[in-house]
Amino acid sequence: MGRYIIRRLIQAIPVLLGSTFLIYLTVFALPGDPIASLAGEKRTDPTVVAILREQYHLNDPFFLQYWYYIKGVFVGDFGTTFAKVEVSDLIAGKFQVTINLAMTALILEAIIGVGLGLWAALRRGQAIDSAILASTLILISVPTLVTGFVLQLLLGVQLKTSTGFDFFPVAGVYDGWRSYLVPGFVLAGVSIAYLTRLTRTSLAETLRADFVRTAVAKGLPRRRVVGRHALRNALIPLVTYLGADLGTLMGGAVITESIFNIPGIGQELFRSVYERQQPVVVGIVTLLVLVYILANLFVDLLYAVLDPRIRYE
Amino acid sequence: MKNTATEVVPAEGGLGNDPLLAVDNLHVEFATRAGLVKAVNGVSYTLNAGETLAVLGESGSGKSVTAQAIMGILDMPPARIPLGEVRFRGTDLLKLKEEARTQIRGQRIAMIFQDALSALNPVFTVGWQIGEMFRVHRGMSRRDAETKAVELMDRVRIPAAKQRVNDYPHQFSGGMRQRIMIAMSIALDPEVLIADEPTTALDVTVQAQIMELLAELQRESNMGLILITHDLGVVADVADKIAVMYGGRIVENAPVHDIYRTPGHPYTKGLLESIPRVDQKGQELYAIKGLPPNLLDMPSGCSFHPRCPYRQDNCVTDVPELYEINPTRNSACHYWREVLDGTDG
Ligand SMILES: Nc1ncnc2c1ncn2[C@@H]1O[C@H](COP(=O)(O)OP(=O)(O)OP(=O)(O)O)[C@@H](O)[C@H]1O
Ligand code: SF4
Ligand SMILES: [Mg+2]
Numbered sequence: 001m002g003r004y005i006i007r008r009l010i011q012a013i014p015v016l017l018g019s020t021f022l023i024y025l026t027v028f029a030l031p032g033d034p035i036a037s038l039a040g041e042k043r044t045d046p047t048v049v050a051i052l053r054e055q056y057h058l059n060d061p062f063f064l065q066y067w068y069y070i071k072g073v074f075v076g077d078f079g080t081t082f083a084k085v086e087v088s089d090l091i092a093g094k095f096q097v098t099i100n101l102a103m104t105a106l107i108l109e110a111i112i113g114v115g116l117g118l119w120a121a122l123r124r125g126q127a128i129d130s131a132i133l134a135s136t137l138i139l140i141s142v143p144t145l146v147t148g149f150v151l152q153l154l155l156g157v158q159l160k161t162s163t164g165f166d167f168f169p170v171a172g173v174y175d176g177w178r179s180y181l182v183p184g185f186v187l188a189g190v191s192i193a194y195l196t197r198l199t200r201t202s203l204a205e206t207l208r209a210d211f212v213r214t215a216v217a218k219g220l221p222r223r224r225v226v227g228r229h230a231l232r233n234a235l236i237p238l239v240t241y242l243g244a245d246l247g248t249l250m251g252g253a254v255i256t257e258s259i260f261n262i263p264g265i266g267q268e269l270f271r272s273v274y275e276r277q278q279p280v281v282v283g284i285v286t287l288l289v290l291v292y293i294l295a296n297l298f299v300d301l302l303y304a305v306l307d308p309r310i311r312y313e
Numbered sequence: 314m315k316n317t318a319t320e321v322v323p324a325e326g327g328l329g330n331d332p333l334l335a336v337d338n339l340h341v342e343f344a345t346r347a348g349l350v351k352a353v354n355g356v357s358y359t360l361n362a363g364e365t366l367a368v369l370g371e372s373g374s375g376k377s378v379t380a381q382a383i384m385g386i387l388d389m390p391p392a393r394i395p396l397g398e399v400r401f402r403g404t405d406l407l408k409l410k411e412e413a414r415t416q417i418r419g420q421r422i423a424m425i426f427q428d429a430l431s432a433l434n435p436v437f438t439v440g441w442q443i444g445e446m447f448r449v450h451r452g453m454s455r456r457d458a459e460t461k462a463v464e465l466m467d468r469v470r471i472p473a474a475k476q477r478v479n480d481y482p483h484q485f486s487g488g489m490r491q492r493i494m495i496a497m498s499i500a501l502d503p504e505v506l507i508a509d510e511p512t513t514a515l516d517v518t519v520q521a522q523i524m525e526l527l528a529e530l531q532r533e534s535n536m537g538l539i540l541i542t543h544d545l546g547v548v549a550d551v552a553d554k555i556a557v558m559y560g561g562r563i564v565e566n567a568p569v570h571d572i573y574r575t576p577g578h579p580y581t582k583g584l585l586e587s588i589p590r591v592d593q594k595g596q597e598l599y600a601i602k603g604l605p606p607n608l609l610d611m612p613s614g615c616s617f618h619p620r621c622p623y624r625q626d627n628c629v630t631d632v633p634e635l636y637e638i639n640p641t642r643n644s645a646c647h648y649w650r651e652v653l654d655g656t657d658g
Binding site (some may be wrong): 134210211215216217219220221224236260306307 | 386410415416417418419420424425426428431433434435436437445446449450481483494497535
């Protein structure tokens with residue numbers, strides 16, 4: 001197992017290099033001059049511009065620029081913004097906020113998605129199954145922007161004004177974990193719907209497997225047949241989905257963060273792209289890729305724990 | 314609560330002369346999109362303790378569905394049992410409540426399946442799966458159950474059972490996996506064991522070993538064995554009697570030696586003539602012409618009539634009953650006498 005982990009980590013290095021390179025290339029290719037946009041409307045002294053360009057290696061060829069950058073990243077130096085703020089300081093706090101948001105979303109997704117999916121699978125063809133399927137379709141088809149504003153209005157504003165039940169804050173992150181509940185749900189929305197459907201299919205399929213028939217033939221109570229023999233197998237694809245989804249959730253946080261005014265990495269990314277803060281953009285994306293790689297590694301390990309056929313390959 | 318079944322179904326002997334297991338006029342149908350599939354249409358056979366009944370018949374003739382109905386593991390719906398009885402020591406299992414049925418299933422009537430790889434749960438160790446019988450049905454501790462599992466693995470002659478008890482199904486060879494399946498099924502000393510094509514997925518040498526093992530276990534425990542197979546070759550060695558199925562019906566019931574000497578139904582005769590024999594080398598194999606019947610739309614009269622060399626006019630209209638040839642034999646053919654005499658129609 002230990003060797004497996006090490007091998008997987010080594011495999012992650014080229015992925016990290018490749019993806020940061022692509023990001024760097026994309027940001028590099030963005031039109032506009034970062035120094036000029038730094039100064040805004042004012043005219044800048046050409047000598048100052050020249051000094052700044054030299055200082056930030058902006059005159060060097062692209063590959064050299066990338067080399068300077070990636071060297072820094074490996075020692076934890078993500079560079080500075082053009083306004084001389086350490087990128088790592090800038091990102092750190094915001095990253096924590098987005099992690100909180102994404103984890104809340106992931107937990108809600110796992111609980112609601114798996115719960116509803118199992119319920120539907122065990123009541124296949126009945127009214128509750130159809131109701132669950134219909135609601136997943138709604139979740140998938142309504143844009144996040146709409147669910148976000150509607151839930152913000154209903155839970156954050158109207159619930160309070162009409163019943164006095166002050167539990168869900170309207171926006172911001174000033175109320176601890178409660179602040180993350182509604183945004184987390186909004187962020188998870190589409191994923192919840194997909195996970196529900198995946199869970200339903202996975203369990204329904206497993207229930208038809210030969211080994212489930214064997215479990216019945218052993219005279220085991222239905223509870224045990226479903227809860228032990230079928231469920232344990234049906235969970236395997238769900239874990240993969242959930243793990244891969246953590247990255248998607250973090251990347252998808254931009255809209256949710258702006259609806260609920262959450263000072264996370266999404267907002268920062270949006271602003272940096274707008275202001276052409278190359279080091280910040282690349283820094284954030286690099287971190288996202290890192291999270292994605294780690295989440296996938298974690299999933300693979302979990303997979304090996306859940307499925308012995310993989311463990312011994 | 315635990316003893317419901319024992320109260321409902323007598324443990325030994327039973328009432329009067331009831332056989333250990335009697336399937337009586339069993340019907341099973343499936344509601345499908347294409348229509349009602351009548352998979353089993355009045356199957357009857359009996360099994361006594363220590364006896365081996367071989368159930369023969371081509372693919373789709375309803376052998377497995379009958380077995381699943383006996384076990385009570387059909388999914389209902391889509392399956393339905395409109396008619397018939399499955400009497401275990403005189404008690405009709407089909408009328409029992411589900412809890413009582415669960416007490417019999419696996420403990421007193423057990424089953425092994427064709428493909429042991431898919432029939433064993435891939436994510437649990439074989440020891441866990443065998444031991445589960447003792448933990449769930451006998452309330453044993455994990456450790457005791459594992460000891461029992463090792464004993465059983467020894468009994469079905471899995472080498473190094475003690476070291477392998479914590480291995481997973483995919484780590485065993487096909488033959489060893491089927492042995493594990495057998496170990497699991499005999500764990501609680503069932504009175505009836507149903508083996509549904511236990512060797513079909515295995516290669517020939519392993520097939521013989523598994524058959525030998527089953528025969529030996531049966532001799533030791535005096536259980537009744539229902540052996541479902543298409544392989545007439547293995548049947549001659551191990552079976553006491555044979556039930557031949559065609560289109561969801563029994564077409565012939567007979568002691569094994571009678572049937573080999575003088576088949577009493579044209580279909581059985583066709584099956585026997587399709588076994589390759591050393592003394593007939595070079596001769597063309599007799600294969601029964603035509604296709605198996607469509608279960609959605611069974612032929613009128615005798616369902617074998619489109620393929621039967623003995624057919625007469627009334628075969629197309631009259632359904633043959635299961636005629637008694639002698640007290641131990643039946644044939645569902647109007648012309649069983651001609652078939653027995655060997656005069657070709
Ligand atoms: N769940 C089901 N739904 C619909 N039809 C079914 C179902 N299960 C079995 N059948 C049908 O019942 C018929 C009998 O099937 P069965 O499995 O008993 O055949 P078999 O004699 O065991 O054949 P084989 O030798 O291939 O195992 C088949 O035609 C099959 O299509
Ligand atoms: S009843 Fe007629 S068709 Fe059927 S098996 Fe006998 S001879 Fe053939
Ligand atoms: Mg079958």
